[in-house]
Amino acid sequence: MALGSQAASVVVVGAGGLGCPALQYLGAAGIGRIGVIDHDHVELSNLGRQILHSEETVGMPKAESAAQALKRLNSHLVVDVITVAISAQNAMSLLEPYDIILDCTDNAPTRYLLSDTAVALGKPLVSGAAQKFEGQLCVYNLGDAGPCYRCLYPKPPAQDMVGTCEETGILGVVTGVIGNMQALETIRILTGLHDKKPTLLLFSALGSPQFRTIKLRSRKATCPACGTADDKSGIIQDTDYVQFCGGPRPDWEKRGLVNG
Amino acid sequence: MALGSQAASVVVVGAGGLGCPALQYLGAAGIGRIGVIDHDHVELSNLGRQILHSEETVGMPKAESAAQALKRLNSHLVVDVITVAISAQNAMSLLEPYDIILDCTDNAPTRYLLSDTAVALGKPLVSGAAQKFEGQLCVYNLGDAGPCYRCLYPKPPAQDMVGTCEETGILGVVTGVIGNMQALETIRILTGLHDKKPTLLLFSALGSPQFRTIKLRSRKATCPACGTADDKSGIIQDTDYVQFCGGPRPDWEKRGLVNG
């Protein structure tokens, strides 16, 4: 279906479990310009859910591997391959060129960084997350009243409740469903078909029902990122997002607690 | 995630908008043997939603093109490429070798044929459908009491209400969501994680909420396909499914009513 979105641009941060299916349908929809930011390389163990990569591209940067797959679908796509790690120092300049930002990352510090940057740039942030059999989807900073990530989660979670996909295992198709929904929400915003009501979609592969749509709060005047306080300059560059979220993630694998 | 399903086998009928995403995650999950039945060839216009095919495979049988894409993900997969049109004459023998059947087709006669065959073979049928901004998902003939397609729709719909994707247009990512959910339901059945309650999932890309789970009737004793009547021999071979659904579909394109 032609979407009249050839002039639009989006950037996907993370070309893993969520980023692959999101990119796939954004590319298929013919979005004019797509940025892919990921500094990791493809590993064989990724292929169970990161469906744009392949045995041939093992070892290649994920952003490059994803771009190759998109071009197979549509050789006219303009794909920006960005293989640097996103950080408080480069986030503003990396994300500024695009209309919409997709959070397809796998850790709390980057989620706060992307939200703060989306607010500073005045762009919607289509955020997906998945773990084991569950997934969550929310569009932050949308329209005049949409909340940001900090409006919902002013304080970072405790380290001990934070799992990554490596630690907790994940069912591939759960990231597929959430990643597809991220592409859908992005297309709805680009085409003016989004109602802009703040909602959170909860998905549980084994739940009954499997999907639940939650009505969310509006933007909070007291939010340090998107609230009404005058001076927010420096909030991004001056934040150590890793420390804010409790320091580096313990390496469970090195401690022998999980299989690599 | 390892699913212990290497010994399992599934067959996907239709390698188009629904079949591609379903196959992708079934392949990624490492299902031991995957059959792909489709007699169509890849066209350039398919690439907006049939995400396993590519510019390189235009003109190739869709089943072959899909198999190539799956093997890029996992070269150990066993994929049966079946490029014949499924019919009342060959359905039983084509589908018999597999544990679960996925209906990823795009027309009413084939949907009745697959349901009747799944009942006759005693296999679950994971059925997806999509049109414009909406999708539907249901597992038929599941467990001891799950209804079949005819239990829900004893009489075929009127021709004038039946659209195909070409006629009605479709948002690619809608097929992505439903196809992924077909893979998920298949994996849940294979791994024993399905609760086997008969439900219908309704998806509307622009709805609020977007997902709705419906509690369905059980198997009907009076159903001509799965009910308690003794003699059902010949129900498949003796049915002209196209006539049953009101004859051949009018060719709207030839009549100049829609763009090809």
Place this chain on the structure above:
Amino acid sequence: MITISVKVEFSGGLELLFSNQRSHTVTIPSTDPATSKPTNLQNLIFHLRDNLLKERVGLFVENDTVRPGILVLVNDTDWELEGEGDYVLKDGDEIVFISTLHGG
């Protein structure tokens, strides 16, 4: 006249018959004047046919019930489990009419 109000939704293409509007709030007498019985789902179907349907009545109702291929849902449950047309409507009920899809 005492009335009840129900939410009615159309999807799967059926909304095209109803001003292309998916969601409707329908107010209907709580008792069927003809039979003096409480208003049921069958009464609602006729009410929709006679008052809300803009065109092509035959695409919604056939032989006094919904046409083949249309599924009726009462508060997210298949109407077959609720007595089909005999289901007595309650104020605030949500009734959904969906056309089964065939595309892929």
Place this chain on the structure above:
Amino acid sequence: MITISVKVEFSGGLELLFSNQRSHTVTIPSTDPATSKPTNLQNLIFHLRDNLLKERVGLFVENDTVRPGILVLVNDTDWELEGEGDYVLKDGDEIVFISTLHGG
């Protein structure tokens, strides 16, 4: 003692703290004995902490409210829109506690 019954769900990993069971039916006095006020969401959180929690209390409650990263939902609505802990429980309410996910 008059009681009310609410449905409580845990997800996003929180269910691991509650016997690995996602769905619970909780019966609780309709009035808080300490204050004689109607039972509210704050009372429920303490009730869950004191009666249902099997281990690691600190992963659910901190500074007398749910821990950062946990979202509370009242009948599919963010509790912020319902008055947070001051929301007065009604019989049949569905309260969901979800841990925000970070994986991808």
